[in-house]
Amino acid sequence: MPDRNSPYNAFNFTVAFGNGDIEGGFSEVSGLGTEITVAEYRNGSDKRNVVTKIPGMFKVTDITLKRGIINSDAVFQMFKDLQDGKVDDAKQTVTITLMDETGANAVQKWVLIDCFATKYTGPSLSAKGGGDVAMEELTLSPGDIQYEQVA
Template structure:
């Protein structure tokens, strides 16, 4: 599905699907998605008879960064309920997809998080200073891999 073009895509048109058994229960869009990343670890190795006095870097395991999703608080308890079920011992991994859209709102790129599980829920910061801030909640997802299509 990845679509090649000359101009880069904007980072403001995307859809998030949290997978699970009842996708319709997830209400509202997310204003921020961050942490899409992965890092490979390397081991250093050198034979005793190497002609060059330096070590080789050998790729081994990799780790995935946690993904953070933020949305305005709308009165829906779906994210907190997922967190609560996991906290109480239920195993609820999901395939979470983030789909980048072009200006015509057509899908151009999809990131899939394999076996994503909620790791952290953060509620809104409330302050009576009369500002125009929006009450936000955020979740942090641990996952076992990113697929890019």
């Protein structure tokens, strides 16, 4: 039985790459999810005109990370490793941890296994912007996801 009745806020989280190359705080994580495809089957001799749904393949959705640009080429190195055929070097474990309101205690973790970068989107640049932060997006494709409730 949980000892908390209110949901956790979504603003307090960390993103950690397994090899430690990616630096800088991410401001947004989206796309965390899994899906099981469904195969529909109907036996030809079935008296009812109804399909049977059978669980199919399990897949993990792509994850998008957003952060302000910092002076680091680690994101581009992931793409270079893939381009050079170093797939094992490009794959990383990424841990996303939701923290409580104090920021001191982890409450849930999503561990993305065998992630590799599939898309990079650079910032929108404008000379008339006053205090806008230059943001970049990184899309990761994980091979598997593990969920861990910490608190």
